Amino acid sequence: MIWFSLIVLIPLSAVIVKAKSGGWDGYWHTITNPQTWAAIKLTIIQSLLVTLVNVFMGTLIAWVLVRDHFFGKRAVEVVIDIPFALPTIVAGLVLLSLYGPRSPIGVDVAGTQKAVFLALAFVTVPFVARTVQPVLEQLDEEVEEAAMSLGASRLTTFRRVVLPSLAPAIGAGAALSFARAVSEYGSLVLLSGSLAMRTEVASVRILSYIENGNTAAAAAVASTLLMISLAVIVLVDIVQRRIARRD
Amino acid sequence: MTDSRVVRYVLRFVAVAYLFLLVAWPVSLVAKNTFAHGWSSMRTALADPIVTGSLKLTVYVAVVAVIFNLVFGVGISLILVRRRFPGRRALSALIDLPLAVSPVVVGLALVLTYNRRDGWLGTTLEDHGFHVLFANPGIIMATTFVSLPLMIREIVPVLEEIGTDQEQAARSLGANPRQTFLRITLPSIKWAVVYGVVLSLARALGEFGAVKIVAGNIAGRTQTATQVVEQTYQDFQQNTAYATSFILALLAVASIVVVSIIRPKGNT
Amino acid sequence: MSIEVRGVNKRFGDFVALDDVSVSIPSGSLTALLGPSGGGKSTLLRIIAGLEFADTGSVEIEGVEATHLPPQQRNVGFVFQHYAAFKHMSVARNIAFGLEIRRRPKAEVRSRVAELLALVHLTQFAGRLPSQLSGGQRQRMALARALAVEPTVLLLDEPFGALDAKVRQELRDWLRRLHDEVNVTTVLVTHDQDEALEVADEIVVINDGRIEQIGTPDQLYDEPANDFVMSFLGPVTRLGGQLVRPHDLELSTSDPGGGRLCSITRVTRVGFEVRVEIEVGDETVLVTMTRTHYAALGLDLGGTAWVRPVAGAPTVAGSSNAAVQRDFADAG
Numbered sequence: 116m117i118w119f120s121l122i123v124l125i126p127l128s129a130v131i132v133k134a135k136s137g138g139w140d141g142y143w144h145t146i147t148n149p150q151t152w153a154a155i156k157l158t159i160i161q162s163l164l165v166t167l168v169n170v171f172m173g174t175l176i177a178w179v180l181v182r183d184h185f186f187g188k189r190a191v192e193v194v195i196d197i198p199f200a201l202p203t204i205v206a207g208l209v210l211l212s213l214y215g216p217r218s219p220i221g222v223d224v225a226g227t228q229k230a231v232f233l234a235l236a237f238v239t240v241p242f243v244a245r246t247v248q249p250v251l252e253q254l255d256e257e258v259e260e261a262a263m264s265l266g267a268s269r270l271t272t273f274r275r276v277v278l279p280s281l282a283p284a285i286g287a288g289a290a291l292s293f294a295r296a297v298s299e300y301g302s303l304v305l306l307s308g309s310l311a312m313r314t315e316v317a318s319v320r321i322l323s324y325i326e327n328g329n330t331a332a333a334a335a336v337a338s339t340l341l342m343i344s345l346a347v348i349v350l351v352d353i354v355q356r357r358i359a360r361r362d
Numbered sequence: 363m364t365d366s367r368v369v370r371y372v373l374r375f376v377a378v379a380y381l382f383l384l385v386a387w388p389v390s391l392v393a394k395n396t397f398a399h400g401w402s403s404m405r406t407a408l409a410d411p412i413v414t415g416s417l418k419l420t421v422y423v424a425v426v427a428v429i430f431n432l433v434f435g436v437g438i439s440l441i442l443v444r445r446r447f448p449g450r451r452a453l454s455a456l457i458d459l460p461l462a463v464s465p466v467v468v469g470l471a472l473v474l475t476y477n478r479r480d481g482w483l484g485t486t487l488e489d490h491g492f493h494v495l496f497a498n499p500g501i502i503m504a505t506t507f508v509s510l511p512l513m514i515r516e517i518v519p520v521l522e523e524i525g526t527d528q529e530q531a532a533r534s535l536g537a538n539p540r541q542t543f544l545r546i547t548l549p550s551i552k553w554a555v556v557y558g559v560v561l562s563l564a565r566a567l568g569e570f571g572a573v574k575i576v577a578g579n580i581a582g583r584t585q586t587a588t589q590v591v592e593q594t595y596q597d598f599q600q601n602t603a604y605a606t607s608f609i610l611a612l613l614a615v616a617s618i619v620v621v622s623i624i625r626p627k628g629n630t
Numbered sequence: 631m632s633i634e635v636r637g638v639n640k641r642f643g644d645f646v647a648l649d650d651v652s653v654s655i656p657s658g659s660l661t662a663l664l665g666p667s668g669g670g671k672s673t674l675l676r677i678i679a680g681l682e683f684a685d686t687g688s689v690e691i692e693g694v695e696a697t698h699l700p701p702q703q704r705n706v707g708f709v710f711q712h713y714a715a716f717k718h719m720s721v722a723r724n725i726a727f728g729l730e731i732r733r734r735p736k737a738e739v740r741s742r743v744a745e746l747l748a749l750v751h752l753t754q755f756a757g758r759l760p761s762q763l764s765g766g767q768r769q770r771m772a773l774a775r776a777l778a779v780e781p782t783v784l785l786l787d788e789p790f791g792a793l794d795a796k797v798r799q800e801l802r803d804w805l806r807r808l809h810d811e812v813n814v815t816t817v818l819v820t821h822d823q824d825e826a827l828e829v830a831d832e833i834v835v836i837n838d839g840r841i842e843q844i845g846t847p848d849q850l851y852d853e854p855a856n857d858f859v860m861s862f863l864g865p866v867t868r869l870g871g872q873l874v875r876p877h878d879l880e881l882s883t884s885d886p887g888g889g890r891l892c893s894i895t896r897v898t899r900v901g902f903e904v905r906v907e908i909e910v911g912d913e914t915v916l917v918t919m920t921r922t923h924y925a926a927l928g929l930d931l932g933g934t935a936w937v938r939p940v941a942g943a944p945t946v947a948g949s950s951n952a953a954v955q956r957d958f959a960d961a962g
Contacts, residue, residue, distance in 0.1 A: 172377075172380055175373060175376060175377055176377045176380070176381070178373060179373050179374050179377040179378075180377075183370060183373070183374050185374060189622065191377070191378065191381060192622060193615070193618050193619055193622055194381050194382075194385050194386050195381065195385075196618045196622075197385055197389060197614065197615060197618065198385060200561070200564045200565070200568070200614040200615070200617055200618050201389075201568060201610075201611060201614045201615075202567065202568025202569070202570055202588050202591075202610050202611075202614065203465075203568070203570050203571070203588075204570045204588045204591045204592050204607075205392070205568070205588070205591060205607045205610050205611050205614075208392065208591065208595065208603060208604065208607045209388040209389050209391070209392050209607070209611070210388050212388050212391035212392055212394075212395055213383075213387055213388040213391055214388070217395075219391070233384075236384060237384055237385065237388075240381070240384065240385060269366065269369070291462065294462040294463070295462070297464070298462070298463055298464030298465070298466070298467070299464070300464060300465055300466050300570070300571040301465070301570040301571055301588070304592060305592065305595055305596075318464045318466040318467075318571065321464070321466045321467070321470060322466055322571075322574070322575065325466075325469070325470060325473060325575055330470070330473065330474060333470055334470065334474070337464070337466075337467045337470055340464065340467070341463070341467070344462070344463075
């Protein structure tokens with residue numbers, strides 16, 4: 116976790132230097148600008164929601180990948196990695212195809228907050244699953260058999276024996292997922308429409324500030340995002356340590 | 363395993379359904395929409411000089427970036443694994459930073475560093491007539507930064523795992539550093555390098571946010587393929603947008619499939 | 631009968647792990663399932679535990695039909711070769727696990743855990759993590775954990791396989807004494823014949839998915855049913871198409887009647903034992919005896935002697951299988 120925090124601390128320092136150039140007043144002014152604040156709030160809330168979903172789905176997917184065997188599983192592995200390799204702008208277009216104005220199933224979330232959630236869910240698909248998968252593969256199934264021979268049901272075994280071992284991996288995946296979601300830009304450009312106050316995310320605000328030549332403000336927003344990422348990383352680390360130690 | 367069959371099927375169904383609805387179906391629709399009118403969308407797109415120009419630029423930038431990744435990636439990996447120096451951990455974190463940070467922030471960092479007016483390095487470079495921002499060098503730099511970590515992340519674990527035994531054996535048999543590197547080290551990390559090249563190439567082809575900031579959206583200036591997708595979609599030239607996206611998506615999926623096939627099982 | 635296994639068959643794909651296996655395990659006994667690796671004994675143990683299910687056949691535990699019951703409902707204690715410790719729980723929590731699952735009152739759990747810790751001599755390690763224990767200690771913890779819920783049957787799958795020879799020996803003795811004290815029906819899987827001979831009340835020899843013989847250690851050693859059992863449980867050598875124990879052959883300097891002429895080709899001394907290789911016709915045969923006995927005979931390398939089996943020595947018609955190769959490799 117330390118190196119991960121460093122990742123966020125280093126650009127933080129570089130960008131904070133710039134943010135400071137506007138002075139504390141400048142920073143505060145930027146953050147409290149209603150449009151910017153709305154963007155930051157939206158970004159963080161949606162990213163947290165998506166991360167929660169990923170913790171659940173990612174673990175489930177990893178479980179299916181490791182413990183289940185069925186025809187076409189290889190294809191599933193490829194599909195999981197697609198969001199990681201796909202250009203983000205293309206991801207936006209991809210989601211628009213099914214969930215936009217020309218949707219074959221009549222679902223249109225373009226320009227709504229749901230679109231933000233959707234795009235973030237898309238780009239963060241691999242993170243928890245891929246960090247949990249190798250740990251699950253290494254898990255000694257005998258330990259689960261021991262628990263069962265002692266009378267624990269499948270669910271109890273999962274909760275008290277397997278989950279604590281997976282907690283660190285899930286935590287790492289969750290941190291990555293959050294950091295990625297908070298940073299997302301390309302897929303939201305087309306899908307969310309970046310409507311001010313409604314579907315505009317922080318990275319879009321940063322871009323606007325840069326295009327308007329206001330790099331100090333851009334740096335202010337960027338450093339805020341980085342600080343929040345750092346806070347979440349630390350929080351996740353604490354929580355997963357607790358879980359791993361509980362039993 | 364004494365697993366309830368029902369539970370197993372439910373989990374499998376949920377996982378597959380989630381991935382299908384979120385990833386597989388939408389991605390397949392890009393193909394469907396591209397070829398909805400046969401090959402005409404594709405032909406129109408490829409006839410458009412803006413599209414072909416962007417593809418050329420994207421490929422050019424990506425290839426140069428991957429070459430840099432190869433050289434710097436292998437070099438930095440070796441230094442990270444084989445040398446102990448203060449700040450090693452910081453360097454490692456610095457390398458990985460583009461993975462965790464918004465491409466927009468990467469772009470911002472580059473602008474702050476290289477801009478003409480008050481960039482840390484920008485002013486010096488401009489004096490020598492070297493344009494970084496709003497020019498190809500900037501695009502290449504941004505692309506390299508975001509894809510370099512993928513190369514290094516493939517090579518470092520392999521280097522750590524194989525250890526220095528073989529290299530020491532080579533030295534004891536009289537090989538000099540260059541020979542050791544070429545005959546022992548490089549071949550032993552060959553596959554990691556291959557995966558690194560494929561993954562970082564895919565990333566380089568797909569970079570959008572950082573490139574957009576560094577290249578600027580100046581009309582008339584060549585855009586990258588990703589920028590073209592945005593542009594054409596917003597200009598209501600959806601067919602071209604889909605066609606270009608299809609090409610990019612195809613390359614991305616191909617890279618995953620290639621790695622998945624050549625990588626031996628059990629090696630994520 | 632504590633455990634009744636009837637007509638169990640189990641295949642893994644094309645591989646037949648168990649072929650029509652039936653065995654009755656008496657209550658309160660310590661029974662060993664003995665055989666070479668891959669022979670099916672672990673599979674049989676796991677079927678009894680409910681960690682695998684037989685294709686056909688039935689399993690009864692203390693009169694209760696258990697064939698299709700999941701392991702949670704069989705009340706069996708299982709000990710694994712590699713301990714299967716709950717790594718993130720302390721030793722005490724590991725042992726308490728089964729009781730906590732059954733929602734026993736905290737006071738009861740505490741006292742029972744203390745009792746078991748004392749039984750396996752791990753009281754001072756109660757708060758440690760398994761990773762801080764040695765292999766032997768971990769296995770004792772695993773045993774305590776399995777015993778905590780007072781199982782009807784205790785099943786051990788090569789429990790000492792991952793331990794050093796010395797620790798293995800110690801734990802072997804300790805297991806026997808524990809069994810005498812606690813007296814729960816115990817089934818032990820092992821490929822080590824010394825272990826089975828030393829520890830078990832009764833031995834079931836399993837090879838290639840089939841039961842070769844069931845009996846007490848003495849019965850198996852002295853009255854082997856076939857060449858496999860004979861060569862698996864002790865050293866064998868072949869004389870005139872019969873398998874016989876090398877220490878059951880006697881050499882003499884004059885014909886004792888019924889003896890065969892042989893020449894002495896090699897003599898090796900290992901500790902108190904002397905191994906004499908002789909040529910009888912075109913067979914190479916091994917004879918072992920004590921040092922004193924050898925000295926008393928006054929034989930010479932290259933000399934001749936007469937050899938015959940000791941009166942009443944068990945012999946089995948030898949078949950031309952790998953058993954013969956074991957003559958010299960396993961003697962002693």
